[in-house]
Amino acid sequence: MTHDVRGVIARAKGAPAELTRVLVPDPGPGEALVAIQACGVCHTDLHYREAGIGEDFPYLLGHEAAGVVEAVGEGVTGVAPGDFVVLNWRAVCGECRACRRGRPWYCFATHNASQKMTLADGTPLSPALGIGAFVDKTLVAAGQCTKVDPAAPAEVAGLLGCGVMAGLGAALNTAPVVRGDTVAVIGCGGVGDAAILGAQLAGARTIIGVDVDPRKLEWARQFGATHVINSRETDPVERIRELTGGFGADVVIEAIGRPETYEQAFYARDLAGTVVLVGVPTPRMRLDMPLLDFFGRGGALKSSWYGDCLPERDFPMLTDLYLQGRLPLDKFVTETIGLDDVEEAFAKMERGEVLRSVVKL
Numbered sequence: 001m002t003h004d005v006r007g008v009i010a011r012a013k014g015a016p017a018e019l020t021r022v023l024v025p026d027p028g029p030g031e032a033l034v035a036i037q038a039c040g041v042c043h044t045d046l047h048y049r050e051a052g053i054g055e056d057f058p059y060l061l062g063h064e065a066a067g068v069v070e071a072v073g074e075g076v077t078g079v080a081p082g083d084f085v086v087l088n089w090r091a092v093c094g095e096c097r098a099c100r101r102g103r104p105w106y107c108f109a110t111h112n113a114s115q116k117m118t119l120a121d122g123t124p125l126s127p128a129l130g131i132g133a134f135v136d137k138t139l140v141a142a143g144q145c146t147k148v149d150p151a152a153p154a155e156v157a158g159l160l161g162c163g164v165m166a167g168l169g170a171a172l173n174t175a176p177v178v179r180g181d182t183v184a185v186i187g188c189g190g191v192g193d194a195a196i197l198g199a200q201l202a203g204a205r206t207i208i209g210v211d212v213d214p215r216k217l218e219w220a221r222q223f224g225a226t227h228v229i230n231s232r233e234t235d236p237v238e239r240i241r242e243l244t245g246g247f248g249a250d251v252v253i254e255a256i257g258r259p260e261t262y263e264q265a266f267y268a269r270d271l272a273g274t275v276v277l278v279g280v281p282t283p284r285m286r287l288d289m290p291l292l293d294f295f296g297r298g299g300a301l302k303s304s305w306y307g308d309c310l311p312e313r314d315f316p317m318l319t320d321l322y323l324q325g326r327l328p329l330d331k332f333v334t335e336t337i338g339l340d341d342v343e344e345a346f347a348k349m350e351r352g353e354v355l356r357s358v359v360k361l
């Protein structure tokens with residue numbers, strides 16, 4: 001059987017996101033069909049629409065989602081119809097060289113559904129991050145479904161599927177921030193604010209949020225920044241040093257993905273400190289810095305893929321912390337919107353008016 005549903009696609013480079021009919025096949029071996037309940041609008045969806053990630057148009061947008069499993073294919077044992085799940089875009093294979101060495105969060109062979117969802121005329125769709133979730137029902141690999149406590153609202157739980165997990169994980173898993181650290185976060189959007197929250201959860205002593213937008217700095221304080229810097233008005237490297245006894249922060253997290261802010265992160269860090277790049281650069285960006293400084297300043301320069309998360313370990317745990325009132329994930333939801341409001345949500349994101357617009361179905 002094929003499911004005839006509504007979905008939001010990017011048809012061609014620069015074309016506005018468009019609501020259209022999407023055909024979704026029944027799950028085959030190893031696959032699951034998920035009825036989407038909520039899906040956040042992430043900056044990466046906008047990158048897809050602008051051909052910043054690839055040119056495999058048309059894309060089925062959306063990837064930060066929660067829903068209920070409707071059907072599973074042959075051989076699926078991990079999830080069953082009726083399960084409340086958060087979708088993940090790094091379903092660990094268990095067999096690649098990273099997995100075999102006991103580092104599954106780096107898995108080099110993550111998997112997706114093998115069957116294609118299509119437009120009504122049969123044109124195959126490229127699902128964003130192997131998910132595609134601005135749609136009534138989506139088809140994924142069963143391993144992309146992680147069960148969490150159904151007491152959590154879908155619009156909150158779904159956030160763990162991308163940006164919020166990436167930010168929390170950059171602080172908790174990649175850095176990792178430990179109790180007493182001084183931390184600076186450059187770029188206080190959804191990902192950066194989640195990194196601030198992660199630093200707070202880990203027991204950081206000083207947490208400095210840096211952004212160019214005063215509204216974002218106000219939000220950063222609400223997520224636990226002890227200090228904020230408007231880098232349009234104040235040199236962030238000098239100010240971070242001032243706020244950390246003249247030395248720089250133990251951990252600096254770059255949550256934008258630009259050479260100039262990466263350079264700030266590099267120099268705002270104490271000797272032997274750690275820089276974490278969680279923002280995603282575009283293919284043409286270059287960095288020109290003295291190699292001697294990489295040696296002379298020592299420490300660790302890391303990138304964070306999806307917050308080095310393990311969905312099976314982290315999604316249920318973070319959902320529980322939320323349900324216990326210890327992790328205010330609901331504060332990321334600026335507004336809930338309909339499937340036909342995605343294009344407008346991109347515009348609000350570009351104007352800096354929202355942390356997350358979340359589509360509710």
Ligand SMILES: NC(=O)c1ccc[n+]([C@@H]2O[C@H](COP(=O)([O-])OP(=O)(O)OC[C@H]3O[C@@H](n4cnc5c(N)ncnc54)[C@H](O)[C@@H]3O)[C@@H](O)[C@H]2O)c1
Pocket residue numbers: 042043044162163166186187188189190191192210211212213216231255256257258261277278279280281304305306307349352355
């Ligand atoms: N590593 C991962 O797995 C992963 C996962 C999700 C998203 N991301 C990436 O993280 C980045 C942030 O995503 P987001 O959803 O938070 O985006 P966002 O647009 O909500 O946030 C970016 C923030 O950076 C600020 N900013 C822009 N230029 C600046 C500058 N020069 N100096 C200081 N601040 C500046 C903006 O005001 C905004 O607050 C994106 O590159 C996104 O693709 C990475």
Ligand SMILES: [Zn+2]
Pocket residue numbers: 092093094095096097098099100104107108109110
């Ligand atoms: Zn693997």
Ligand SMILES: [Zn+2]
Pocket residue numbers: 042043044045063064162163
């Ligand atoms: Zn995302």
